[in-house]
Amino acid sequence: MRLQKYLAHAGLASRRKSEELIKEGKVKVNNKVIDQMGFEVDPQKDKIYFEGKLLKIDNEMVYIILNKPMGVVTTASDEKGRVNVCDLIDTDKRIYPVGRLDIDTTGLVILTNDGSLANVLMHPKHKIGKTYIVTVEGRPNGKQLNKLREGLNIRDLKTQKADVKILKNFDKDSIIKITIYEGQNHQIKRMFSYIGHKVKKLKRISMGEISLEGLEIGNYRYLNKEEIKYLRGLK
Ligand code: URA
Numbered sequence: 001m002r003l004q005k006y007l008a009h010a011g012l013a014s015r016r017k018s019e020e021l022i023k024e025g026k027v028k029v030n031n032k033v034i035d036q037m038g039f040e041v042d043p044q045k046d047k048i049y050f051e052g053k054l055l056k057i058d059n060e061m062v063y064i065i066l067n068k069p070m071g072v073v074t075t076a077s078d079e080k081g082r083v084n085v086c087d088l089i090d091t092d093k094r095i096y097p098v099g100r101l102d103i104d105t106t107g108l109v110i111l112t113n114d115g116s117l118a119n120v121l122m123h124p125k126h127k128i129g130k131t132y133i134v135t136v137e138g139r140p141n142g143k144q145l146n147k148l149r150e151g152l153n154i155r156d157l158k159t160q161k162a163d164v165k166i167l168k169n170f171d172k173d174s175i176i177k178i179t180i181y182e183g184q185n186h187q188i189k190r191m192f193s194y195i196g197h198k199v200k201k202l203k204r205i206s207m208g209e210i211s212l213e214g215l216e217i218g219n220y221r222y223l224n225k226e227e228i229k230y231l232r233g234l235k
Contacts, residue, residue: 001041002038002039003018003038003039003040003041003048004018006041006055006057007021007022007050007055010055010057012050012055019037022036022039026050029041029046029047030046031049061112061113062091062111062112062222063110063111063114063117063222063223063228063231064095064112064220064221064223065108065110065111065210065215066085066088066089066108066110066220067106067212067215067217067218067220068088068105068106068108069218070103070104071083071103071104072084072085072087072088072103073085073103074097074099074100074101074102075097075100076095076096082103085109085111086111088218088220089111093113095111095112096112097109097111098121098207099118099122099130099183099207101204102189104202105202105204106202106203106204106217107202107203107204107205108204108205108206108210108211110207110210111220116235117231120234120235121183121234122182123182124181128181128207128208129163129181130180130181130204130206131177131179131204131206132177132179132180132202132203132204132205133167133202133205134175134177134188134192134202134203135173135199135200136173136192136199137173137197137198138172138173138174138196140166140174140192140195144196145164145176147195148162148164148178149162149163152191157184157194159180159187159191160180160182161181162181162191163179164178164179165177165178173200178191188202189202208230208234210223210227210230210231
């Protein structure tokens with residue numbers, strides 16, 4: 001790895017700024033000042049110092065779950081300046097959300113700096129269930145819900161089999177628990193819209209074995225050892 005890249009990864013400064021620090025003679029590799037660009041270092045073997053202080057790349061992975069409130073976007077940054085999920089987490093790690101919830105959806109979001117996790121959790125081939133509690137307009141009947149259970153195969157919406165259970169029927173709306181095994185854009189809203197029942201409220205309560213239980217809205221927590229072991233086991 002090039003020295004300036006190492007400095008940036010160690011969180012010293014941006015890559016450009018790191019180059020300047022190297023040119024200024026402030027960086028040593030194994031007690032020798034290196035002021036030339038492009039010097040290759042071995043992160044496992046070489047000792048890299050800035051102004052005498054040993055630098056280390058922090059490879060520690062973090063796994064966090066957040067109970068996302070309404071009005072918060074699920075991106076690491078937002079061009080419109082809206083509050084994003086990372087703003088709610090107090091960490092100096094570069095974390096980002098795994099999969100997206102719409103701005104008006106609440107509930108479970110996993111945030112991590114483990115780059116390989118997102119693909120495992122979101123790719124349909126891994127069949128990781130994402131469970132939602134949905135409030136829809138009206139009362140969908142068994143035939144309509146069976147369409148969702150069997151999987152849709154229409155032009156712009158193809159879904160795998162889903163688990164669907166009515167939790168409560170009111171006069172004007174119904175509360176339904178649904179588990180889907182992929183994560184397409186606005187998938188739940190589109191599925192219910194297809195059977196003619198608009199989604200009024202949507203909350204994600206679990207992803208695989210990771211559950212939101214006991215976490216207040218707007219709060220977050222670090223996953224425990226068992227949960228991390230489970231996530232890593234999926235890879
Ligand atoms: N499906 C949706 O329609 N919206 C979400 O936020 C998540 C799943």
